[in-house]
Structure formats: C-alpha cells, structure tokens
Amino acid sequence: MADLKEFVKGLPEAARAYLENRRLDEVECIISDLPGIARGKAVPATKFARQDYFHLPDSIFYQTITGDWGEAAGDEGFIERDMILRPDMSTASAAPWTADWTIQVIHDAFDREGVPIPFSPRNVLRxxxxxxxxxxxxxxxxxxxxxxxxxxxxxxxxxxxxxxxxxxxxxxxxxxxxxxxxxxxxxxxxxxxxxxxxxxxxxxxxxxxxxxxxxxxxxxxxxxxxxxxxxxxxxxxxxxxxxxxxxxxxxxxxxxxxxxxxxxxxxxxxxxxxxxxxxxxxxxxxxxxxxxxxxxxxxxxxxxxxxxxxxxxxxxxxxxxxxxxxxxxxxxxxxxxxxxxxxxxxxxxxxxxxxxxxxxxxxxxxxxxxxxxxxxxxxxxxxxxxxxxxxxxxxxxxxxxxxxxxxxxxxxxxxxxxxxxxxxxxxxxxxxxxxxxxxxxxxxxxxxxxxxxxx
Structure with a gap:
C-alpha cells in the first residue's frame, strides 16, 4: 500500500485533488484507435503502480468502425503482434462517472525495439x-x-x-x-x-x-x-x-x-x-x-x-x-x-x-x-x-x-x-x-x- 500512496503523490495536481482522502481503486489504461475510440485495459491500482507497461495487439489499428478488419497487417500477415504500451503519466486524469475511484491514463504504443508504432494516432501527431x-x-x-x-x-x-x-x-x-x-x-x-x-x-x-x-x-x-x-x-x-x-x-x-x-x-x-x-x-x-x-x-x-x-x-x-x-x-x-x-x-x-x-x-x-x-x-x-x-x-x-x-x-x-x-x-x-x-x-x-x- 505504501507503493500506491507514493504513486498517487506523483499524479498531476487535478488527479491528486480528486483522490484526496480517498483510496484509488482502478486505473484505466487507454489508447486511441483510428476512429478515436478508447481501447485498453482496466487494472487494479496496486498492480498499475508496479507495472511499467502492458500489451495490446497491433490489430486494434486495423479495425473499422463496424468492427470488421482491414487487410493492413503487412507482409507478415494478420498475426496480431503485441505492442508495448507505456503510460504518459502527465495525462493521468479522473474518471468521475465511475462507481469507484478510478483514473484514466493515456498510453503510447511502441514495438519491441522501442520504436513508436507509426499508425498510432498520438504518435502520428507527435x-x-x-x-x-x-x-x-x-x-x-x-x-x-x-x-x-x-x-x-x-x-x-x-x-x-x-x-x-x-x-x-x-x-x-x-x-x-x-x-x-x-x-x-x-x-x-x-x-x-x-x-x-x-x-x-x-x-x-x-x-x-x-x-x-x-x-x-x-x-x-x-x-x-x-x-x-x-x-x-x-x-x-x-x-x-x-x-x-x-x-x-x-x-x-x-x-x-x-x-x-x-x-x-x-x-x-x-x-x-x-x-x-x-x-x-x-x-x-x-x-x-x-x-x-x-x-x-x-x-x-x-x-x-x-x-x-x-x-x-x-x-x-x-x-x-x-x-x-x-x-x-x-x-x-x-x-x-x-x-x-x-x-x-x-x-x-x-x-x-x-x-x-x-x-x-x-x-x-x-x-x-x-x-x-x-x-x-x-x-x-x-x-x-x-x-x-x-x-x-x-x-x-x-x-x-x-x-x-x-x-x-x-x-x-x-x-x-x-x-x-x-x-x-x-x-x-x-x-x-x-x-x-x-x-x-x-x-x-x-x-x-x-x-x-x-x-
């Protein structure tokens, strides 16, 4: 629990104010796909405080708005290779509509060599x-x-x-x-x-x-x-x-x-x-x-x-x-x-x-x-x-x-x-x-x- 308290101390000011005198329950690890839909995982706060990254398949960027798939995987085919998603903690923000005390954190996508995924929208803008x-x-x-x-x-x-x-x-x-x-x-x-x-x-x-x-x-x-x-x-x-x-x-x-x-x-x-x-x-x-x-x-x-x-x-x-x-x-x-x-x-x-x-x-x-x-x-x-x-x-x-x-x-x-x-x-x-x-x-x-x- 000490780790979690230290973690909360390092959050942006608005997130700290939101959590004041409250116990952080969950962290939503999110990233924008091509349409702008938030994709990701919800993890217990104690686990998030200990992890540096998590994985999602690169296929989230090949999906159409209807849920179908474009044949955009490249020469290796549709193997759904894992990306490494690292949090940008400056984006940590409350999710005040949830039933418990939750924050959201936007992540950036990299390949296993640490190179930014070129079709991740945030990477395109950067x-x-x-x-x-x-x-x-x-x-x-x-x-x-x-x-x-x-x-x-x-x-x-x-x-x-x-x-x-x-x-x-x-x-x-x-x-x-x-x-x-x-x-x-x-x-x-x-x-x-x-x-x-x-x-x-x-x-x-x-x-x-x-x-x-x-x-x-x-x-x-x-x-x-x-x-x-x-x-x-x-x-x-x-x-x-x-x-x-x-x-x-x-x-x-x-x-x-x-x-x-x-x-x-x-x-x-x-x-x-x-x-x-x-x-x-x-x-x-x-x-x-x-x-x-x-x-x-x-x-x-x-x-x-x-x-x-x-x-x-x-x-x-x-x-x-x-x-x-x-x-x-x-x-x-x-x-x-x-x-x-x-x-x-x-x-x-x-x-x-x-x-x-x-x-x-x-x-x-x-x-x-x-x-x-x-x-x-x-x-x-x-x-x-x-x-x-x-x-x-x-x-x-x-x-x-x-x-x-x-x-x-x-x-x-x-x-x-x-x-x-x-x-x-x-x-x-x-x-x-x-x-x-x-x-x-x-x-x-x-x-x-x-x-x-x-x-």
Missing part, C-alpha cells in the same frame, strides 16, 4: 509536431468542439431526434447563442463542468449552436498533443454526462436532416521556440510570408487530407451550402462562409482557423493533418489565392463531396504521407477503403422507397 520543433517552431492549436444532445435512439431505423429540454419540450433549432437554449440543458452542462473540473480541464466557454440541441465547447489554446488528449477525453466525459440524464451525446458530423452539422474547427498559430514570438506577425504587426504560406498549404493540400478530417460517409453530408459548413477552401478575414478563416485579433494572437474538420474525426489525426498541410505550404512557399470577400457559398465547391473520391485523393498524396508517415497512410487508406466498401453493401431506405417500384 511526429508532425516534432517536424515543427526541428525548425525551431512551436505549433499552437485551439479546437472548438460541436456536438448534439439527442433523445435516446435504440433503433437505427428511426430518425435521430433532439432531446427533451428542462421545459419538457424538445430542443429548439435556430437558436444560436441563446442563453435560454443553453439553460434547457442545464443539468447535463452542470455535469460536463463538474467532470471537466475533476479532470483538470479548462473550458473557455459553452454556447448554443444553430442546430436543435447542438452545443459548442471552446478549449484554450496550447500544445497540439495536449489539446488532442483533451478532446479525446472530452468526447468520453460528454457522453457520460449525457447518459446520466437519459439522453445521448453524439459527435456525428450530420446526425439530423435539415440541421447544421458538427465541426471541430482548429485554430492555428506558430511561435518561435526561443523568443515566443508569433511567427504569423511581423515586427510591425503585419502579416508575414510564413502566415500566407500556411494558408497556401491548407488550400493546396487539404483536399488530399479531407479523408482524415471527414472520415465517414456521413461526414460529407455536413458540407452543405448555407448550413454553417464550408463548401470550398476560400480564405477570408472574419468570414465564416470560407473554409479557411482569419479571426479578428491583435498581432500576438494572430491565427488561422481551419473550418473543414468534422467533430467525427479522430482529434489526433485531424490536428496532425491540418498541421501537415500548413507545414507543406511553408516548406514549399505556397501562396494562397486572393482573399475572398463576400459570401463564399456563391463560389464553386473545390473539396471532395463523397468518401470514395476523398480516399482516392488521400491515397495519391505522397507529400502528405511523408509528413504524417507512410506506414500510417498505408494502414489508414486500407482500413477506410474497407469501411467504405462495407457501406456500399448497405441498401438504404431512400433506395427502397424510390427505386423498388419505379425503375
């Missing part, structure tokens, strides 16, 4: 971040998380409906920024705040978005890996808070017809590691070449990365004209109709917002892909198109609008593969192609209704 560090730059991101609170849906054949609010009426649509609408979900939001505080997370704000039961949580800017960890954790805590109140939280890109979709907008800036200066702003506060090259890289390479930012067939239903999601990669200042937005800010806070990513993407991979596109633009000195002024929905679409097209672009994007990792690109493409082919075997209600007797 690889991209290290490419910035090698140039003396520190990338900074701030994700925005949109999601819906919906009524319990136990029958996939039934449409998803908004949850019942505190007033006893279904959540209303088209009430963006309404405080009354936020109050409708008060008990759920209270638990989200409580869970986040127990986990040591700082929420920058919660607002009502345009959809029925749609909310947005903004996170404070910081390290890409740390913020991706937080989004990974947040998805789980939000789902758990919703379940306590007889509803579901969904991060589907487009869960309800005729309602806006849910995005994970990503704000980017780049700092000089030595000076801390924002490299998007020059000495006199003007916009730098590096700033424009970052935008140019997004414009040039995001079409090839859309398969990562929009990873499911449902994702492409979000890119609908006049429904709060971009349909092209125009860029503009303080313009929410463009795919790439430069928010109003002073020089020190100058940033570029990528509005393409859906909330259904894996946060590690979505942030990695966005940073990779910007880095390619900087390295190749890509210049963006002329700034767009006006309503960008009046322009033509220049992004893939179906999953198959997006996958084809990704499979050909060797420059993007070099940044994110060729092995990752190979595995991701195989798994997603398998998933897409699974979907194509499903006959939809629309087809039965309109084709059965009419063609």
């Amino acid at each position: 690889r991209v971040v290290e490419m910035y560090h090698a140039r003396g730059w520190k990338p900074v991101v701030a994700p925005e998380m949109e999601f819906f609170l919906v009524a319990r849906n136990l029958d996939p054949a039934q449409e998803i409906k908004p949850m019942m609010g505190r007033s006893g009426r279904p959540a209303a649509a088209r009430q963006a920024y309404s405080m009354t609408a936020v109050d409708e979900f008060g008990p759920v939001i209270d638990d989200i705040y409580d869970f986040a505080e127990a986990q040591g997370f700082e929420i920058d704000g919660i607002t009502q978005e345009g959809g029925a039961g749609q909310l947005e949580i903004n996170l404070r800017h910081g390290s890409p890996v740390k913020l991706a960890d937080e989004v990974f954790y947040f998805k789980r805590l939000i789902r758990e808070a919703a379940l306590k109140h007889d509803c579901f939280a969904t991060f589907m890109a487009k869960p309800i017809e005729d309602e806006p979709g849910s995005a994970m907008h990503i704000h980017h800036s780049i700092l000089d590691i030595e000076t801390g200066r924002n490299l998007f702003a020059g000495p006199q506060g003007g916009e730098t070449d590096l700033f424009f090259h970052f935008i140019g890289g997004l414009q040039k390479h995001l079409p090839s990365a859309v398969a990562v930012l929009a990873p499911y067939v449902n994702s492409y239903r979000r890119y609908v004209k006049d429904h709060a999601a971009p349909i092209n990669l125009a860029w503009g200042r303080d313009n929410r109709t463009t795919g790439i937005r430069v928010p109003l800010s002073g020089p020190d806070a100058r940033r570029v917002e990528n509005r393409m990513a859906g909330m259904d993407c894996n946060p590690y991979l979505g942030i990695a892909a966005s940073l990779a596109c910007g880095l390619l633009g900087i390295v190749n000195e890509d210049w963006p198109d002329k700034q767009f002024k006006g309503d960008a929905y009046s322009g033509e679409s220049d992004i893939p609008n179906v999953m198959g097209e997006a996958l084809t672009l990704f499979e050909k994007a060797t420059a993007l593969h070099d940044i994110m990792g060729p092995d990752f690109a190979r595995v991701y493409a195989i798994v997603k192609r398998t998933e897409y082919e699974e979907f194509l075997q499903v006959i939809s209600p629309w087809e039965r209704e309109h084709l059965l007797l009419n063609v």
